[in-house]
Amino acid sequence: MxxxxxxxxxxxxxxxxxxxxxxxxxxxxxxxxxxxxxxxxxxxxxxxxxxxxxxxxxxxxxxxxxxxxxxxxxxxxxxxxxxxxxxxxxxxxxxxxxxxxxxxxxxxxxxxxxxxxxxxxxxxxxxxxxxxxxxxxLFERSRKLEPYIAQAAMSLKGHALLQDIRTIGFVAAFDLAPVEGLPGKRGFDAMRVAFHEENMMVRVSGDTIAVSPPLIAEEKHLDEIFEKFGRVLDKVS
Ligand SMILES: Cc1ncc(COP(=O)(O)O)c(C=O)c1O
Structure with a gap:
């Protein structure tokens, strides 16, 4: 440039x-x-x-x-x-x-x-x-749990809808396979299902869903989050 x-x-x-x-x-x-x-x-x-x-x-x-x-x-x-x-x-x-x-x-x-x-x-x-x-x-705690959240997010690896999983720090993202001809629809549906059916707020960016737990989340909460997100993926498949 x-x-x-x-x-x-x-x-x-x-x-x-x-x-x-x-x-x-x-x-x-x-x-x-x-x-x-x-x-x-x-x-x-x-x-x-x-x-x-x-x-x-x-x-x-x-x-x-x-x-x-x-x-x-x-x-x-x-x-x-x-x-x-x-x-x-x-x-x-x-x-x-x-x-x-x-x-x-x-x-x-x-x-x-x-x-x-x-x-x-x-x-x-x-x-x-x-x-x-x-x-x-809480910053130290987020640092300490970084490997845990990475592992928990990666537990969803292999789901047919997932094209990529990325984690860094206390955040994870999932690229969802788009609905043909309707970019962004799968992501939007996943956000809606997460919110209305699993009581979970996620951030949507096109067909990518970001999960950004509060810094006070413990291991058991992270397990719950990714379990719920697994159900969201099933529901929007
Ligand atoms: C990375 C980033 N920068 C800037 C903004 C906008 O920030 P603000 O609303 O405080 O101007 C956002 C809002 O989501 C953001 O995610």
Whole structure:
């Protein structure tokens, strides 16, 4: 892309360090490090969208920490309040901060004009959530259970409807064989059956279903989740 467009026309590269929203696609080994090197070489900012990956989903505070690659800007949301109250934000490194702080001292730092910026309710929920993550060791727990969730998800291997199973951290994804001529229908049906018949919320992305248990889930809950998902697969076959 740099060769095609010239680095001077590229301000930043934004990636999800693990592509969660497109179906749980772990990065190829060394991919993020190489991206960091290329961005450094050409003076391009690297942005990690950590809306899904931060706060324990990959067994660490951030995917950046897990993969040992530090972006210039990081976005976050969901896990910061464990979804209890809407909140999102971004963290920047000092050189980005300094670039914005060229005005007088009395202006607001990194000003964003949102109606609900820094809302006290969301801030309280975030602080309480961070306390729980620390006190209950939930990032470590997610890291410890990573092999268990991988094994539990892989127990569905061989089901005729499954084209691929991927897991990383505390998340698993299943690619379902599409209904011919109706892409997305099988995934949508699976989500509907999971929700209405198995009391289970899953995320659908085309014909891919992502299962992202709460970080407090224990082994027995993971067993239950994948048992239920096995029944969902049977029902939408
Ligand atoms: C990876 C990712 N980035 C960004 C967003 C959007 O975040 P927000 O609604 O906080 O802007 C989502 C929403 O699902 C997401 O999954």
């Amino acid at each position: 740099v060769e095609l467009h010239d680095a001077s026309t590229i301000a930043a590269v934004i990636v999800e360090p693990m592509a969660g929203s497109t179906g749980v696609l772990p990065p190829p080994v060394g991919y993020l490090k190489r991206l960091r090197e290329l961005c450094d070489k050409h003076g391009i900012l690297l942005i990690f969208d950590e809306v899904i990956t931060a706060f324990g989903r990959l067994g660490h505070a951030t995917a950046s920490e897990r993969f040992g690659v530090t972006p210039d800007i990081m976005t976050f949301a969901k896990g910061i309040t464990s979804g209890t109250v809407p909140m999102g934000g971004c963290v920047v490194r000092k050189h980005v901060y300094d670039a914005f702080q060229t005005g007088p001292d009395h202006v607001i730092d990194l000003f964003h004009g949102y109606t609900y910026s820094g809302h006290p309710l969301a801030a309280a929920a975030a602080l309480a959530t961070l306390d729980l993550y620390r006190d209950e060791g």
